[in-house]
Amino acid sequence: MTTSDTHDWQAFYRASGLTPVINVSGTMTGLGASSAGQPVVDDCAAILPHFVKMHELQALASETIARLTGAEAGFVTASASAGITLSIAGCMTGLDPAAAERLPDTAGLRNEVVIQAGHLCHYGAPVDQSIRLAGASVVPVGQSTQVLDHQLTGAINERTAAALYVVSHHVVDYGQIPFDAFVALCHKADVPVIVDAASEYDLTGFIEAGADLAIYSAHKFLGGPTAGLVAGGAGRVPAAYLQNIGIGRGMKVGKESIYGAIAALKAWEVRDHAAIRKAERHTLDTWLAALVDRPGIHARIVPDPTNNPLDRLRIDVDQVAAGASARAIAAALAASDPAVIVRDHEVEQGWIQLDPCNLLDGQAVTVAEELAAICEAASEGRLAEPDVTVWRNQSVDGYLTWGR
Ligand SMILES: *Cc1c(COP(=O)(O)O)cnc(C)c1O
Numbered sequence: 094m095t096t097s098d099t100h101d102w103q104a105f106y107r108a109s110g111l112t113p114v115i116n117v118s119g120t121m122t123g124l125g126a127s128s129a130g131q132p133v134v135d136d137c138a139a140i141l142p143h144f145v146k147m148h149e150l151q152a153l154a155s156e157t158i159a160r161l162t163g164a165e166a167g168f169v170t171a172s173a174s175a176g177i178t179l180s181i182a183g184c185m186t187g188l189d190p191a192a193a194e195r196l197p198d199t200a201g202l203r204n205e206v207v208i209q210a211g212h213l214c215h216y217g218a219p220v221d222q223s224i225r226l227a228g229a230s231v232v233p234v235g236q237s238t239q240v241l242d243h244q245l246t247g248a249i250n251e252r253t254a255a256a257l258y259v260v261s262h263h264v265v266d267y268g269q270i271p272f273d274a275f276v277a278l279c280h281k282a283d284v285p286v287i288v289d290a291a292s293e294y295d296l297t298g299f300i301e302a303g304a305d306l307a308i309y310s311a312h313k314f315l316g317g318p319t320a321g322l323v324a325g326g327a328g329r330v331p332a333a334y335l336q337n338i339g340i341g342r343g344m345k346v347g348k349e350s351i352y353g354a355i356a357a358l359k360a361w362e363v364r365d366h367a368a369i370r371k372a373e374r375h376t377l378d379t380w381l382a383a384l385v386d387r388p389g390i391h392a393r394i395v396p397d398p399t400n401n402p403l404d405r406l407r408i409d410v411d412q413v414a415a416g417a418s419a420r421a422i423a424a425a426l427a428a429s430d431p432a433v434i435v436r437d438h439e440v441e442q443g444w445i446q447l448d449p450c451n452l453l454d455g456q457a458v459t460v461a462e463e464l465a466a467i468c469e470a471a472s473e474g475r476l477a478e479p480d481v482t483v484w485r486n487q488s489v490d491g492y493l494t495w496g497r
């Protein structure tokens with residue numbers, strides 16, 4: 094998100110000594126998730142010195158979440174991942190505080206959660222772990238590339254506590270049961286549907302289509318502080334909220350994140366989406382212009398795969414003609430100063446993407462300049478090819494080598 098007070102965005106890095114980063118990869122946990130706008134920054138700061146009644150603050154959040162999602166109620170938690178765990182737990186315990194305190198021991202409770210096999214993705218952690226963390230067991234339905242109605246119906250039994258539906262570019266995007274049909278089948282069997290919509294712009298559609306609980310990240314497109322939002326029915330939301338006396342304690346959210354998430358929702362309500370898309374389009378055109386007539390480099394604008402109102406620049410790289418692979422170009426951008434981090438989860442297929450939605454003033458032009466310089470270096474044979482095995486494992490190696 095572009096904010097007017099960040100003209101000299103490098104000042105923060107000079108003061109902190111941290112590596113300057115321009116994020117064109119999307120809202121990534123590994124890069125600090127979101128760039129918060131000024132109203133969010135102001136409200137996070139405003140509440141920090143003060144004591145509040147947390148139930149009252151969460152009731153304020155509930156009102157705001159309800160207004161924006163069309164749900165009856167809601168609350169704020171540490172992350173969308175926490176929201177999934179607390180929602181599953183709530184579906185198991187209901188409003189029984191003793192059961193909430195016993196978790197992850199689920200003796201005597203319904204404790205199975207059905208999920209389509211193609212939805213068992215990794216969003217930085219395995220989605221099935223967010224289920225197991227509550228003490229529930231995961232019941233995969235169908236196979237990764239084909240899930241049929243009878244398989245869902247057949248997987249549901251008297252121990253089924255909930256069904257989880259994941260909306261994401263990370264899931265298999267064909268062969269799964271569509272949301273409406275999934276809800277109809279689950280509701281026919283009296284099973285509540287929890288939807289992980291962490292990264293979706295559509296705040297109302299899943300609730301409207303019958304989701305019992307819908308979960309969003311406050312720190313993705315909303316531009317909020319790191320937090321998760323749980324929205325849903327007046328019966329389900331309090332049971333999930335109750336988990337704060339139990340397993341939710343380790344997922345505690347601060348008052349600043351709750352108040353900041355409310356500010357982000359209010360900013361979303363009045364956001365000029367058309368103007369933002371226009372600015373993003375201008376950024377994409379700037380990048381396109383930097384890449385025209387470069388051998389082996391084919392750039393084009395592509396829509397978001399889950400229909401979020403967002404376009405990205407896809408850059409296909411012909412390694413022989415360009416003088417380097419897409420992976421080498423991504424690595425060189427990441428090693429630049431400032432570091433430019435691109436969307437590279439499909440790099441083995443020969444392309445990277447650039448996401449225009451998290452830029453501060455001046456950064457789009459810097460990205461264009463770095464892109465041009467690195468393509469130039471590639472065409473002159475000056476880019477090294479990264480080790481593929483090292484590259485593939487870098488997300489976990491960052492943890493294994495940290496602190497040493
Ligand atoms: C990002 C994401 C999550 C995790 O969200 P956090 O708020 O970072 O915990 C979960 N599910 C999906 C589909 C996501 O995209």
